[in-house]
Amino acid sequence: MARITRDEVAHVAGLARLRLTDDELERFTEQLGTVLDHAADVASLDLAGVPRTAHAMAVTNVLRPDEPRPSLDREEVLRSAPAVEANRFRVPRILGDAP
Amino acid sequence: MTDVGRVVPEDAGGAWEMVVGLEVHTELRTATKLFCGCANLFGDEPNTHVCPVCLGLPGSLPVLNQRAVELAMAIGTALHCEIRPSTFHRKNYFYPDMPKDYQISQYDEPINVSGWLQLPGGRRIGIERAHLEEDTGKTAHAGSSGRIQGAEYSLVDYNRSGVPLVEIVSAPDMRSSTEARAYATELRAILIACGASDGKMEEGSMRVDANVSVRPGPGAPFGTRCEIKNLNSLRSLGRAVDYEAQRQIALLESGDAVVQQTRHWDEGEGRTVALRSKEEAYDYRYFLEPDLVPVVPDPAWITAVGAALGPLPAERRARLVALLAGAVPAVGEGFPDPDVGVDAEGSPGVSDAEREQILTVVDLGLDGLVVAAVAGGVPARLALARTANEAATDAGAAASLDPGAYTTLLGMEVAGTLSATQVKAILSDLLAHGGGDPVELARARGFEAMADAALVTVVREAVDAHPAEWVRYRDGEEKLAQFFVGQVMKATRGQANGKGVVAELERLARE
Incomplete structure (x- = not known):
C-alpha cells in the first residue's frame, strides 16, 4: 500500500497554496512516497537507548545579547513591495480571521 | 456559587457552572526582537524597525535573544513552573501578518510547565505552560467598515513582527467572570513585577483570550468550549465571559448544542460573534525549526534568574x-x-x-x-x-x-x-x-510654617465671627471643630495646619 495517497498530496498542496496539475499530483505522490519509504527505513532501526535529539548538531543555547542593531532603510524595504500605502505593505483583502 | 448565579437565568435554578481558562499573551520588555536586533518599540513610524529576519526574506537566519529567554524563565519562576529544556517549532499558516508564512513558537517542549498562580483571595489557579513565541505584524483593514469583514484591502506594519511574546496558558480552573478578572489582574501585576511586561492591555502588550464552557454542575464533564478573542480590557473580559456563558446556557436549555469555535467580543454590541471562517480546524503542520537549537537552562542559570527576581x-x-x-x-x-x-x-x-x-x-x-x-x-x-x-x-x-x-x-x-x-x-x-x-x-511656594502667633490670631478671628457655633463647640459638639478648621483654611487659603487649629480651639475652650 502506498504511503501517501493522491488526496493527501492534494490536501497538503492546498495548505501550501500550491496549484498542481493532475500530472504533477501523480508525480509528487510517487516522489513523496519514496521520501516516506526512506523515512520508514530510518524508523525501523532499533534506536532503543539512543537519546532523542532536536537538531542535527549537538549544540544548545545559541544566544545573542539583547543589543539593538540598525534596521533596514524603509524606502528600500517598501521599494520591494508589490504595493504600498501610508508606508505600509498593501495586501489583498483577507478572508476570515488570522488563524 | 454567587458569581455563577449572576449569569444564570432565574428559572435555571443556578445549576449551571461556568468553566473558564485564560490564554494570556504578553510582549516582553526587551530592547530588541526575539530573533533579530531590530528595536522592540511600540508606536513608532510603520516599518521602521524591520530587517531581513523579521521580514522573512530568503537566506536570513534567526538568533535567539538571551534576555527574552531570561524574562520567560523569570515568569516561569514567579508562576512556580518547572523550567525545562525546550525547542522551537514552525507553525505554518498563510496570513500577511507573518511574512515568513510561519510563526516560530514553542510547541511540545515549552520552557515552563506545570505552575500555579494564587489569587488574592487565596485560591490557586493552575498554569499549564508559559512558552516563548514571536509576535506578528499589525494589519489594518481598509474599506468602508474598517473591519476585517467588508474590507477591500489590508495594510501591514511589520514593526511588531518578531517581538518576543510569552503565552501563559491557565488550566480551566476559573468558575466565574470575577475569578477570571482576578486572575488576569494578578497575572498582570506579577508580569510587571518581574520586569517582563508593561501590562498595557489597551496598547495590546498584554492580550487575553478566554476559553469558556458551561456544565450542569461541579464535577460534571466539561462542556464544549468556545474561545473568545478581542478582549481589550479587564472589563471586556468580565462582560464577554458572562455573555458567552449565558449564550451557551440558552443554547443547551433550548436543546441545541454548543459548537466549538472562535468568537470575537464586540464591545459596542456587548456580545460575542462567530467569525466567518472556511476551515475551523487549522492544520499548522508544526515541525522543528531547523535554524534554532534547543534552549537548555542549567540549574545555575535558573537559580541566577530566580535570585534576580524581586x-x-x-x-x-x-x-x-x-x-x-x-x-x-x-x-x-x-x-x-x-x-x-x-x-x-x-x-x-x-x-x-x-x-x-x-x-x-x-x-x-x-x-x-x-x-x-x-x-x-x-x-x-x-x-x-x-x-x-x-x-x-x-x-x-x-x-x-x-x-x-x-x-x-x-x-x-x-x-x-x-x-x-x-x-x-x-x-x-x-x-x-x-x-x-x-x-x-x-x-x-511661600509655605513657611504659619507662625503660632499668626495661627492664634486667625483662630480667634474665626471664633469671634461665629459666636453661636463657638458656644455649641465649647458645650461639647466636637464635630464643629471641623467647621472652624474650614473657616481658618478659607482665611489662610489652606496654609494653616489643621491639627494646630484644633489644638488652639481646644486650648481656647479650656480658658
Whole structure:
C-alpha cells in the first residue's frame, strides 16, 4: 500500500497554496512516497537507548545579547513591495480571521 | 456559587457552572526582537524597525535573544513552573501578518510547565505552560467598515513582527467572570513585577483570550468550549465571559448544542460573534525549526534568574498589611508569608478602603515609597493614603521619586510644619519636576510654617465671627471643630495646619 495517497498530496498542496496539475499530483505522490519509504527505513532501526535529539548538531543555547542593531532603510524595504500605502505593505483583502 | 448565579437565568435554578481558562499573551520588555536586533518599540513610524529576519526574506537566519529567554524563565519562576529544556517549532499558516508564512513558537517542549498562580483571595489557579513565541505584524483593514469583514484591502506594519511574546496558558480552573478578572489582574501585576511586561492591555502588550464552557454542575464533564478573542480590557473580559456563558446556557436549555469555535467580543454590541471562517480546524503542520537549537537552562542559570527576581505582588501586599498592623520595617528584613492575601481573613484591621489602597500601590510599584516613609517615622496609614491617593496620580513620576525626599515631605506633615493641603501641593511639584528638595519647594511656594502667633490670631478671628457655633463647640459638639478648621483654611487659603487649629480651639475652650 502506498504511503501517501493522491488526496493527501492534494490536501497538503492546498495548505501550501500550491496549484498542481493532475500530472504533477501523480508525480509528487510517487516522489513523496519514496521520501516516506526512506523515512520508514530510518524508523525501523532499533534506536532503543539512543537519546532523542532536536537538531542535527549537538549544540544548545545559541544566544545573542539583547543589543539593538540598525534596521533596514524603509524606502528600500517598501521599494520591494508589490504595493504600498501610508508606508505600509498593501495586501489583498483577507478572508476570515488570522488563524 | 454567587458569581455563577449572576449569569444564570432565574428559572435555571443556578445549576449551571461556568468553566473558564485564560490564554494570556504578553510582549516582553526587551530592547530588541526575539530573533533579530531590530528595536522592540511600540508606536513608532510603520516599518521602521524591520530587517531581513523579521521580514522573512530568503537566506536570513534567526538568533535567539538571551534576555527574552531570561524574562520567560523569570515568569516561569514567579508562576512556580518547572523550567525545562525546550525547542522551537514552525507553525505554518498563510496570513500577511507573518511574512515568513510561519510563526516560530514553542510547541511540545515549552520552557515552563506545570505552575500555579494564587489569587488574592487565596485560591490557586493552575498554569499549564508559559512558552516563548514571536509576535506578528499589525494589519489594518481598509474599506468602508474598517473591519476585517467588508474590507477591500489590508495594510501591514511589520514593526511588531518578531517581538518576543510569552503565552501563559491557565488550566480551566476559573468558575466565574470575577475569578477570571482576578486572575488576569494578578497575572498582570506579577508580569510587571518581574520586569517582563508593561501590562498595557489597551496598547495590546498584554492580550487575553478566554476559553469558556458551561456544565450542569461541579464535577460534571466539561462542556464544549468556545474561545473568545478581542478582549481589550479587564472589563471586556468580565462582560464577554458572562455573555458567552449565558449564550451557551440558552443554547443547551433550548436543546441545541454548543459548537466549538472562535468568537470575537464586540464591545459596542456587548456580545460575542462567530467569525466567518472556511476551515475551523487549522492544520499548522508544526515541525522543528531547523535554524534554532534547543534552549537548555542549567540549574545555575535558573537559580541566577530566580535570585534576580524581586519580591512578588503577594509578598509586597502582605508587607504593607504588616506595616498597617504596626510592624516596623528594618533594612534587609524578610518579607512576611505571602500566603496572607490582603483580603484573606488573616488581615484584621485592614479596611476595604485600605485594601484598595494596598492593591493600587503595589500594582503601580509604589510600595517602596510607603515602606521608606514608615521606616522614616511616618505612620503607616498616612504613608499609604498619601501614596495611593496623591503619588499614584502620576505613577510614572512617583516611581522614580527619591524615597528620602518623599519621607522628608510626609514627615513635615506629621510634625505639623505643613498642612495636608500644602503637602499635596508640594508633592505635585516633586512629581512635575521629577524630584527636588521638599524644604526648598515649600519655601518657594511661600509655605513657611504659619507662625503660632499668626495661627492664634486667625483662630480667634474665626471664633469671634461665629459666636453661636463657638458656644455649641465649647458645650461639647466636637464635630464643629471641623467647621472652624474650614473657616481658618478659607482665611489662610489652606496654609494653616489643621491639627494646630484644633489644638488652639481646644486650648481656647479650656480658658
